[in-house]
Amino acid sequence: MLDVKRLIGEVAARNGIRVESWDPAFALVTLNELVLEEIARRLTEEVHSGIAEFTEAVQKTETRAGKLLAQQVREASVELRRELQRDVEDARLRASAIVLDVHRAHRRPAVIRWGAAGLIAGAGLFGSGLWIGAHCFH
Numbered sequence: 244m245l246d247v248k249r250l251i252g253e254v255a256a257r258n259g260i261r262v263e264s265w266d267p268a269f270a271l272v273t274l275n276e277l278v279l280e281e282i283a284r285r286l287t288e289e290v291h292s293g294i295a296e297f298t299e300a301v302q303k304t305e306t307r308a309g310k311l312l313a314q315q316v317r318e319a320s321v322e323l324r325r326e327l328q329r330d331v332e333d334a335r336l337r338a339s340a341i342v343l344d345v346h347r348a349h350r351r352p353a354v355i356r357w358g359a360a361g362l363i364a365g366a367g368l369f370g371s372g373l374w375i376g377a378h379c380f381h
Contacts, residue, residue: 245276 247264254262
């Protein structure tokens, strides 16, 4: 509530008018004070209500954003999985091609080497057969 004595002193000091605590002007001041208190109470309630509505809207927005983000993460992970599978398949195909090239590269010298060894062995057996035939059936 108002400090009536202080108000009386301020009015006297500023305006040079003397008022008393029973003066009807104080009834107007009290009425103004009550009206301002009611307005302040209503504004406070409305501000609290507005803050609550805002908080609720923010929570709904966060929920929607979270759902959208989760959906985008799922879609991105599916796409990433597809890309990884493609990369693995490409790597497998390249590795198969490399293994086939290595196999071909090693097969030709091996065929030549074994062919030469076979020819030498065949020639050796033929020569041995001739020698045995010449010495045994003479």
